[in-house]
Amino acid sequence: MDGAVDGDVLLVGCGNMGRAMLQGWLAAELVRPECVYVVEPSAALRNLAGALGVRTYAAAAALEPGLSPRIVVLAVKPQAITDVLPSYRPHVRGCVVISIAAGIPVSALEAGLGEIAAIRAMPNTPAAIGKGSTVLFANDRTRPEQVEQATMLLSACGAVHHVEQESLIDAATAVSGSGPAYVFHFIECLADAGQRLGLPPETALALARETVAGAGALAMSSDTPPDELRRQVTSPGGTTEAALAVLMEDSAMRTLLISAANAAHRRAADLAAPTTPA
Numbered sequence: 001m002d003g004a005v006d007g008d009v010l011l012v013g014c015g016n017m018g019r020a021m022l023q024g025w026l027a028a029e030l031v032r033p034e035c036v037y038v039v040e041p042s043a044a045l046r047n048l049a050g051a052l053g054v055r056t057y058a059a060a061a062a063l064e065p066g067l068s069p070r071i072v073v074l075a076v077k078p079q080a081i082t083d084v085l086p087s088y089r090p091h092v093r094g095c096v097v098i099s100i101a102a103g104i105p106v107s108a109l110e111a112g113l114g115e116i117a118a119i120r121a122m123p124n125t126p127a128a129i130g131k132g133s134t135v136l137f138a139n140d141r142t143r144p145e146q147v148e149q150a151t152m153l154l155s156a157c158g159a160v161h162h163v164e165q166e167s168l169i170d171a172a173t174a175v176s177g178s179g180p181a182y183v184f185h186f187i188e189c190l191a192d193a194g195q196r197l198g199l200p201p202e203t204a205l206a207l208a209r210e211t212v213a214g215a216g217a218l219a220m221s222s223d224t225p226p227d228e229l230r231r232q233v234t235s236p237g238g239t240t241e242a243a244l245a246v247l248m249e250d251s252a253m254r255t256l257l258i259s260a261a262n263a264a265h266r267r268a269a270d271l272a273a274p275t276t277p278a
Contacts, residue, residue, distance in 0.1 A: 005031050005149055007070030010091060012060075012084065014040040014049040017100060018075035020128040024156030026052060031153075037067065060087035067091050071149060074099040074109075078271070085112025092116050096146035098136075098153070102173065103271030106139050106166060117142040119150050122169050123157060124176050132158030135172035137165070170272060174264035182260065187212055 009031050011018055022038070025031045033053030040046040041058055050056045057063055072092055076084060078101040089112075096117040099109055109118045119142060123134040134154045138147050147162075154160045163169065187208045194204030219226055234240045247253045 004029060005035070005070055005153065008035045008037060008067065009153075010037045010039070010063075010067070010069040010072045010088075011049075011054075011075060012039045012072065012088065013075035013077075014038050014045050014056075015042075015075065015077075016128060017123065017125075018073075019045070019048060021073065021075065021153070021157055022049065022052060022054070024127075024130060025153060028156045030156055037063065037069065039063065060084070060091075063091060065090065068093060069095050071095060071146075071153065072097045073153070074101060076101060078103050082108060082112055085109065089113055096142055096150060098150050102177065103268060105272045106137070110139075115141065117146050119147070120166060120169055121150075121154060122172050122177050123154070125180050127157035130157055133161065133176040134158065135161045135163055135169060135176065137163050137169050167269075170265055170268035173268040174261040177268075178261075178264045182257070183212060 009025075011022060014022065018038075018040075022036065025036075026033060034055070036054035038046070038049045038054050038056045039058070039060055039062075040049060040056060043058075046056045046058065069091060072088065072095055074081060074085075074097065081099070081101045081104050085108075092113050096119060097109060097113060098119045098121055099106075100121050100123055102122065104120070106118045106120050109120070110116060118139045119136050121134050121136040123132050126132045127134065134157065136147075136150065136154065138150075151160050151162075161172070163172065187205075190208040190211070191201070191205040194207060195201055199207070219229060222229065224232075230244075234244060
């Protein structure tokens with residue numbers, strides 16, 4: 001298994017995203033099933049993980065006392081992570097800890113686990129089908145080879161991008177983390193427009209989905225910038241030009257998306273900020 005993780009991997013939390021990552025690792029042969037330890041309190045989710053051939057546990061206390069994994073991945077809900085971190089202190093010595101808990105800063109990981117090599121990662125929901133975008137930040141204790149192995153694991157779910165400032169994770173959250181919801185809403189609106197023009201609901205929705213998927217695939221497969229792709233499909237005096245005149249008047253769509261991203265960014269920063277006792 002060239003390029004595989006050399007050592008054990010501990011996955012804490014195996015919900016939708018955790019299981020998607022695990023399936024991606026196994027499919028790409030980045031880890032061996034017998035080298036993966038999964039802690040998941042839900043029996044149903046634990047059984048799903050166990051069916052993949054990995055070792056499963058209901059709680060950190062059930063782990064072998066001497067377990068010293070090469071990588072620990074925290075895929076638990078943000079509201080629960082600070083409560084569970086202390087339980088994993090005995091298992092993080094010498095490893096790198098990757099957290100995908102939205103809004104949880106590296107400082108919170110260090111407060112719960114001690115002086116660790118820590119990586120904060122922000123994946124988005126298309127990671128569940130291997131089409132995600134993940135942005136990561138590594139603290140100063142993380143060695144280059146640890147960043148490389150973390151990147152390799154996260155790449156099983158899609159593209160991986162690195163930032164040098166942790167604050168940029170919040171900016172990435174506003175664009176790619178929350179971005180799929182913006183696109184889903186655009187599909188809703190485009191389908192609604194189709195229905196209002198007389199198309200059957202199922203046809204309008206199919207056309208909206210296919211149009212977004214096809215345009216996205218074209219943008220990804222081409223080196224042509226999106227503004228040029230837009231110009232290529234816009235014939236002078238044609239239907240697309242008429243529609244874009246509405247969307248681009250006074251930069252309407254651009255202004256709306258910038259406002260939306262700014263709102264998401266502010267909220268991400270609020271969630272990441274430490275709380276102070278009243």
